[in-house]
Amino acid sequence: MKIPKWIKPFFIAAGLYDGILGLLFLLIPSQLFSMTNVPPPNHMAYIQFPALLLVTFGIMFINIARDPLANRNLIIYGILLKISYCSIVFLHWFAGNMPFIWVTFAFCDFAFLITFITASSALKKC
Secondary structure (H helix, E strand, O other): OOOOHHHHHHHHHHHHHHHHHHHHHHHOOOHHHHHHHOOOOOOOHHHHHHHHHHHHHHHHHHHHHHHHOHHHHHHHHHHHHHHHHHHHHHHHHHHOOHHHHHHHHHHHHHHHHHHHHHHHHHHHHH
């Protein structure tokens, strides 16, 4: 079976999404917090480390796009990343204690999560 045509562009989009988001929070976190009326943490390292993790995952997603079949074993890490983020944000949101900017990202990540699972399943058939 051939690799579905949507998988490569999807992982490029996932890589750009996480990579650009990570770079923005690495380079201009104060401006992003100010624009969204979210108080920044007491130290920017709390934002910079996760930002670099997003850049790292962005690079991984681009590598999956380069050769989805050879790198399909990496998709589980993307699935785990999205489950981790969504579960924490939605838990706190349902408890009534989460700024909406993070919830917006969680909805995007939930869509990525579902599509990662779909891509992983499709690649198992190849």
